[in-house]
Amino acid sequence: MKKIISLLLSVLLIVTLLAACAAEEPAGGEPAYETPVTLPAEIERLEDTDRLSIITTIFPQYDFIRQIAGDRVNLQMLLSPGAEAHSFEPSPQDMIALLEADLFVYIGGHGEAWVDTILGAMDSDSLTIVALLDMIDDLLAGEHDHEHGHGHDTCDDNHHHHHDDCDDDDVCDSSDHHHHHDDCDDDDTCDDDHHHHSDTCDDHSDACDDNHDYHYDEHVWTSPRNAIYIVKGLTAILSDLDPDNAQYFAANAAAYIQELEDLDQAFRHVVAEGVRTAIVFGDRNPFRYLAAHYGLTYHAAFDGCSTETQANPQTIARLIELMDSEGIPVVFYIEFSNQLIADVLVEATGAEKLEFHSTHNLSYADFNAGVTYLELMHRNVEQLRQALN
Secondary structure: OHHHHHHHHHHHHHHHHHHHHHHHOOHHHOOOOOOOOOOHHHHHHHHHOOOEEEEEOOHHHHHHHHHHHHHHEEEEEOOOOOOOHHHOOOOHHHHHHHHOOOEEEEOOEHHHOHHHHHHHOOOOOOOEEEEHHHHOHHHHHHHHHHHHOOOOOOOOOOOOEOOOOOOOOOEEEEOOOOOOOOOEOOOOEEOOOOOOOOOOEOOOOOOOOHHHOOOOOOOHHHOHHHHHHHHHHHHHHHHHHOHHHHHHHHHHHHHHHHHHHHHHHHHHHHHHHOOOOEEEEEEEEOOHHHHHHHOOEEEEEEEOOOOOOOOOHHHHHHHHHHHHHHOOOEEEEOOOOOOHHHHHHHHHHOOEEEEOOOOOOOOHHHHHOOOOHHHHHHHHHHHHHHHHO
16 A cells, blocks of 8 residues: 555656746756755665665764665665755655555654654654654653652653854853853853753743743764664664664674764864863854763853844853853854854954754765764764864
8 A cells, every 4th residue: 555655746747847847947958956856766675675764854863874774774864965954845745655564763853853744754663763752751751750859841842942043243252061051031041050940931831831941952973972872762763673683783783883973072072172161152152062062161142943044242242251251162063054153253352163963964066075963973973073173
């Protein structure tokens, strides 16, 4: 039945694409940018193989599985290289790919709210579905229990953990962990030092009660320590789905985890050797886990999942004052950023502007060159070295 549905969707997709190409080709014959299409012939090839068919939404889990499973699985990433992850919407060909997949790995946060809608509209009984946030829930709950002596709960039954943004007028700060990040009143600083609502911030910004209001940064992979946990979990899932290759997966995972542990040590050494722990993002900051795990204090124009591109002048003024008073020599921006706020901070302070890569997605050039999570994160180590010294 799934193959029949897939064939019908394929025919519909081809007709739609042909019509779109005829109607939307711009003057001069230049083709409009579109998400790369998985053609029906390729889908049929995937159906004929005994290898697992795996779909991921973004690059980190794609690369983790690539390192674990190599060419013993058919692996696809929904997000096209060079595309902005936070504005992604699935296409008809994505639906077809999911219909034929054995395993689907996504983040599980508000940034991928479309997932529940898509999965609810299809027969997903034979599809194993994994959310990264759910995968590390036990780890995070354990950290929270250790620090606060009480249990962890969420206020959403559909895997969408809360991740609230600061208002445009605010500087998003955190010198410790990652659970809460709520909306602040105008001109206040969001402070995460103790994982609870700051006195300067509004309480009850969400439909949760105080006893179950634990907020997560969705970018769980940005800390190597979380990446190790995720790789272990993915290895177990792949081994359950394909026992014949379990030893191969385990061997690859063990070697890869050693490389992640080396990366973890590299970050530790850079921070230990630094003369400061404060870093500034003239941009969004999706590195709350990394900052928490390595004792960094970050200051950013926007929260990690914010879609805003223009900060309030008061925010910029506070960042400039902070950089001047603490002698912070580097302002970071993230991949695919317009870098406008970073440029303003550079002009005002004379700081150096450097990219800090969240690994959310790659450029076409990096993707085609086979650049990995480890390579991008080791670049971050060197960028951080400059910022802390």
